[in-house]
Amino acid sequence: MKNTLFLACSLAIAATAFGSDSTKVKTHSTAEVTRDAAAITLPTGFRSVVVATDLGRARHLTVAANGDIFVKLEKLKDGKGIIRLHDANGDGKADATSGFGNYVGTGICIKNGYLYASSNSDVYRYKIDEKTGTVDIGSEQKIVTGLVDNNQHNSKSLALDNDGNIYVNIGAPSNCCQVNDRVKGSPGQDPCPILEKAGGIWQFKADKLNQSYAEGVRYATGLRNVVGLDWNNEVNELYVMQHGRDMLFQFYPELFTQKEGAENPAEELFRIKKGADCGWPYCYYDNGKQEKLLNPEYGGDRKKVDRCADKTKSIVQFPGHLAPNGLLFYTGNQFPAKYRNGAFIAFHGSWNRAPEPQAGFFVVFVPFKDGMPSGKWEVFADGFSGFTSGASTGQAKYRPCGLAQAPDGSLVISDDNNGTIWKVSYSK
Amino acid sequence: MKKVIPATIIFIIATSFALQQPGGAKAAIARGKTVYENVCLACHQPDGSGVPNMNPPLIKTKWVLGDKKALTKIVLKGLQGGEIDINGDKFHNPMPPQESTLTDQEIADVLTYVRNSFGNKASMVTAAEVKALRAKLK
Numbered sequence: 001m002k003n004t005l006f007l008a009c010s011l012a013i014a015a016t017a018f019g020s021d022s023t024k025v026k027t028h029s030t031a032e033v034t035r036d037a038a039a040i041t042l043p044t045g046f047r048s049v050v051v052a053t054d055l056g057r058a059r060h061l062t063v064a065a066n067g068d069i070f071v072k073l074e075k076l077k078d079g080k081g082i083i084r085l086h087d088a089n090g091d092g093k094a095d096a097t098s099g100f101g102n103y104v105g106t107g108i109c110i111k112n113g114y115l116y117a118s119s120n121s122d123v124y125r126y127k128i129d130e131k132t133g134t135v136d137i138g139s140e141q142k143i144v145t146g147l148v149d150n151n152q153h154n155s156k157s158l159a160l161d162n163d164g165n166i167y168v169n170i171g172a173p174s175n176c177c178q179v180n181d182r183v184k185g186s187p188g189q190d191p192c193p194i195l196e197k198a199g200g201i202w203q204f205k206a207d208k209l210n211q212s213y214a215e216g217v218r219y220a221t222g223l224r225n226v227v228g229l230d231w232n233n234e235v236n237e238l239y240v241m242q243h244g245r246d247m248l249f250q251f252y253p254e255l256f257t258q259k260e261g262a263e264n265p266a267e268e269l270f271r272i273k274k275g276a277d278c279g280w281p282y283c284y285y286d287n288g289k290q291e292k293l294l295n296p297e298y299g300g301d302r303k304k305v306d307r308c309a310d311k312t313k314s315i316v317q318f319p320g321h322l323a324p325n326g327l328l329f330y331t332g333n334q335f336p337a338k339y340r341n342g343a344f345i346a347f348h349g350s351w352n353r354a355p356e357p358q359a360g361f362f363v364v365f366v367p368f369k370d371g372m373p374s375g376k377w378e379v380f381a382d383g384f385s386g387f388t389s390g391a392s393t394g395q396a397k398y399r400p401c402g403l404a405q406a407p408d409g410s411l412v413i414s415d416d417n418n419g420t421i422w423k424v425s426y427s428k
Numbered sequence: 429m430k431k432v433i434p435a436t437i438i439f440i441i442a443t444s445f446a447l448q449q450p451g452g453a454k455a456a457i458a459r460g461k462t463v464y465e466n467v468c469l470a471c472h473q474p475d476g477s478g479v480p481n482m483n484p485p486l487i488k489t490k491w492v493l494g495d496k497k498a499l500t501k502i503v504l505k506g507l508q509g510g511e512i513d514i515n516g517d518k519f520h521n522p523m524p525p526q527e528s529t530l531t532d533q534e535i536a537d538v539l540t541y542v543r544n545s546f547g548n549k550a551s552m553v554t555a556a557e558v559k560a561l562r563a564k565l566k
Contacts, residue, residue: 351482
């Protein structure tokens with residue numbers, strides 16, 4: 001009887017909350033959520049609540065002013081590609097789940113009364129009332145269309161500045177722009193024709209319909225694949241995390257040992273100014289030499305710098321093949337002072353370290369001062385994979401992907417393996 | 429009498445393996461393991477589990493256990509990425525063609541290894557089968 005009453009209450013709340021804007025996907029009680037006791041590890045003073053589970057491929061996410069969380073899915077759940085999570089009683093767990101948008105994708109962002117979301121080739125926007133979290137689905141507009149989607153690296157992540165522009169990552173459908181992609185011995189194309197329509201960040205107007213390459217600006221180039229990017233409001237600039245190239249050991253065993261191939265190249269954080277060229281496919285960052293060097297496909301030998309001398313340099317370098325999928329500059333007041341204006345990065349974990357152990361599957365923190373790193377990176381949240389070492393990525397329990405900041409200063413993390421969402425809070 | 433029949437079957441199987449593959453099934457699997465480690469492991473992983481959304485798993489899928497010709501063609505000619513669908517999940521990375529890097533025997537061995545590892549159990553692929561398909565696809 002209690003259960004029935006509770007269910008009825010939940011349904012009533014859900015019906016009220018979603019009366020105007022959404023197709024109901026599933027309403028569930030908090031009891032269902034807690035069955036997944038996901039133990040992620042956090043620094044002292046922090047705790048996590050599992051907001052939702054089983055959303056499937058939950059990529060990026062964003063939080064409205066009322067606390068509702070919107071998650072972009074890479075695989076439709078009950079026919080929906082955007083999931084709204086509503087916490088009615090303030091315990092952090094979603095009490096009502098609903099969805100809209102019939103396309104898969106990664107990017108999602110709220111800015112100035114609009115919710116922006118991407119498929120793997122287009123960008124849409126919807127009017128949102130942030131006070132209630134209500135989305136006007138009928139207001140859907142396609143603002144960007146026809147971007148390169150050739151399977152590999154097709155996520156279109158989003159960030160918005162404060163001048164009415166939206167930034168879209170267009171990943172290169174290639175490893176290193178070889179004539180034959182990922183074929184050992186195939187030379188690099190020079191110049192790389194992929195860079196005309198991919199391998200960079202494009203800037204579009206946030207309010208103009210049906211823009212494509214002709215209307216957009218190639219804001220930065222030479223970026224193989226960016227999934228995590230964020231606009232830093234403190235210094236008003238774009239920051240992006242690049243996924244470095246694969247197969248250095250497999251293609252060039254005379255230059256890289258198996259272990260060096262696992263640690264190289266660096267996964268890099270770039271601070272981007274308009275016109276930046278970060279070097280892909282000609283250059284890579286060598287973690288051993290601590291320098292940007294010429295890629296072997298373009299005549300590199302782990303010594304030659306050549307044309308890479310003029311390329312934009314990264315501001316933080318990480319070990320290879322960790323797959324940075326989420327970037328967030330923390331602007332809240334809830335966390336201790338050292339976190340303010342610093343960067344959280346969600347590392348998804350990848351594959352090209354094998355047969356060396358896979359790594360990543362954690363969220364790291366990089367302290368910042370005046371828009372530049374002010375200390376070493378440290379692991380913030382860990383324990384997502386469920387294994388300590390030696391296992392394959394396919395066995396990872398959770399894989400961190402998206403990051404968002406809630407209005408109360410909590411950090412929200414998504415996992416795109418099963419679709420688990422955590423809310424991380426701090427109290428003294 | 430009952431014992432004779434299984435023994436006969438084993439003898440026939442063993443003979444046919446010996447005729448098809450130098451050294452029989454065990455040797456083919458051992459050779460195939462080396463090929464796998466050198467060529468396939470980076471993407472498909474040491475346990476054949478692949479990488480979600482990127483490189484397909486080789487564990488108990490119809491692609492691995494089903495039609496040998498279709499499987500051999502993938503190894504010879506490669507894939508663009510996106511063609512493999514396993515329970516609604518797609519895999520985005522391209523598969524590099526191996527026709528100019530691996531011999532008929534190496535392809536036969538590695539496919540025999542994959543079809544009999546990671547919990548898989550399926551018939552062998554022979555060098556003759558790879559050779560015939562290679563000629564047909566030219």
